[in-house]
Each structure stands twice: as C-alpha cells, then as structure tokens.
Amino acid sequence: MPVPSALLVLADGRLPAGGHAHSGGAEEAVADGRVSGPADLYAYCLGRAHTTGLVAASLAAAAADGLDPLALDHAADARTPSPALRAAARRLGRQLLRAARAAWPDPALDAVAARHPRGLHQPVVLGLTARAAGLGPADAAAASLYESVGGPASATVRLLSLDPLDATRVLARLAPVLDTLAAEAVAHAARAGTEGPDALPARAAPLLDLTAEHHARRPHKLFTT
Template structure:
C-alpha cells in the first residue's frame, strides 16, 4: 500500500507555495543565463533548451541544491557561523562576479518574502548579518527550515528553480510553444529527483559539490555589460 498520508504541518502545500513562480521572490526578472544563450545562438528551439536545462541542472543546479540542503540543516543551529560558512562556500563556488551579485540579490529578495510568510529568528539573523543579501541557496535552505521543510525539500526546490526560471524565460524570449516547454520540464523530472538525491547525500556527508558551467559564467559576465536587455541576469 502506498503511503497516502500528507506530510505533517502542511509541508506539502508549503513546498508548492515556495516552488510557485508567482511567489514574490524576484525570480521573474531573471533568465538564468538563457537570455545570453539565446543571443549567442545557443538556444533556438526546445531541443536546445532541453540540453541547456540539463547542463544547468547538473552543474549550478546540483551545487545550489546541495548548498540549500546544507543550509536547512545549518539553520537549526542557533550559532549563525554555520550559515556564514555556507555563504562563503557559495562565494567560492561562484567565480563570476555578476552571478555572485545576482545570487545575493535574489537571496535578499527571497528573504523579504520569507520573513513575511514564515517569520523566524534564523531568517532575522541572516538579514542582520547579510544586509546586502546572503547567497540565494543559503536563504532558500534557511527559508525551508523556517517553513518546516526538510533539507531534501530545500534541495528539490533549488534543483527545480535551476531549470524552471530559464524555461519560462525562453518562452518569453523565443516565443517557444509553451506546451513543448512544459513537456521538456516534465521529461526532466526524474533527473531533477536524481540531482536532488545526489545533493542531499553530498550535504549530509559535508562534501559540497563544486560543479560549475564555465560557459554560464562567461555568458553572465557578457550579459551584465549589455545596454539593452530584458532580464536582469
């Protein structure tokens, strides 16, 4: 018999709320590198998009998911040093200054929404210690803790966000058929869960992955210098 009991404390609904693109955490203005990749001719159709998202998921997606899972665990500790360590770990794993700024900006924006939705001392501490914003995965993990979610759920959110934002951006940028893009995301679901599991394992072992995509870093640096652009990153 499959277990049909809902997660306690409304955690399933909380997870859905946090994953909803309409949750006001600033993500709508970011393309996750898709705008620059479209301009460079690297994404033209849904097949290119599927390849782009797969690459993103297994690199920055995996790293972000592991950081988020580790942050959920660290947020249970009243000593804020563990979260600060993770913030430095995120810095070390983000070589592009433009992407570092983006991650902190999105972290700051998520923190605002999280503090309104799930007020918690761990979120207040993060805001006090990082007034210009902590890294997004660190805030996401702390938010998950404040909202009663598990490290695995935080990792799942980070993995999902690593592909969902760029996919939506490509619908807007290229006028891709939204049903085909939805299908691309649906086909990625098993890989999303696999990356989530890998990230959780790594976080539990204290061995955070440092997977990165140099092309995403380069494109982000180029994008940050554009004068005319639709997305902030």
C-alpha cells in the same frame, strides 16, 4: 507520501522573490543561437541542472539541515567565479529573505537579516527558508533544482515566443533527472555536516560564467541575468 504544501508555496514562481527577472543564462544562450527550440532548451537545462543546479541544491540542502549559513555563503562565493552572478545571487537572497520573513515569520530569519544586510547567496537563503517553513533538506534541494531549470524554461517562452506547452514538456522530461540530483544533493549536504562545506560539490559551468559577464554589459536586455 503527500507533498508538503509549504514546498508548493516555496517553489511557486509567483513567490515575490525576484526570480521572474532572471533567465538563468538563457537570454545569452538564445542570443548566441545555442538555444533555438525545445530540444536545445532541454539540453541547456540538463547541463545546468547537473552543474550549477546541483551545487545550488547542495547548498540549499545543507542550509536546511542546519549548517552555518555564513560558512555556506563563503562556499557559494568560492563556487561562483562570475562577479555578476555573485551580485545577482546576493540580490536574490535579499529578496527571498524578505518574502520568507513575510510568509514564515521566524526569529532565525530575522537574525540572518540583521547579521547579513548585504544578503547571503540565494541557495543558502532558500535552505534557511525551507527550514523556517518546516521543510527538510530534500525539499530544499528539490525546490532549488526546479528553480534552476524552471527559470530558463519560462524565460525562453518570452525570448523565443516558444509554445508554453513545449516548455512544460521539457520540464516534465527533466523531472526524473531532478529527483535523482536532489537525492545526490541531500547526500552531499549530509557529508558536509560531518566534513564541512568543502565537501559540497563544486561542479563548474564556465560558459555560464563567461556569458553572465557579457550579459551584464549588455545595454538592452529583457532579464537581469
């Protein structure tokens, strides 16, 4: 089955949605010495995909499946302990919604922008964008998971002067894992459709939350998060 072209556009890092300014916690991981090369990057991205990545993908899949965006936004808030990450998620949500309304004009997206001027969490907006683009929950989950590891991989190239080929190799190794997690996210979203957003996963990554707060106080940094 061919990959929908809209999915390629949505997952493209060149989509002007602000993701280039975020490292997904990689900047702090590099500063702390937890990521110093390709092997560390793989381990970091693997852990991120299985925790916050799955949570975000499940939220995106649920939004693409038509669940109430505000209820999903509350669920995202409850699963994001770090104030810095909550603020960043809403800022990214606003930026993505702006890009989405330009790329895929849709009254539903206009209504979201009017009702939620502070912005919704980025994974929720990602799911709404996928829906407006004619994509489904599986597409939204796949795009979200790729973003959860693609951002740190791209950032590490800059932070460590890592060979881009090594970063690409890491992403290629992660591909089967992302496919499995995307299917899991879709299943969680389907369950949330009958049981409500509380049925969505709430896997935590406490170190990411703690280091995000530390990063927010850094006077000099390359990335916002």
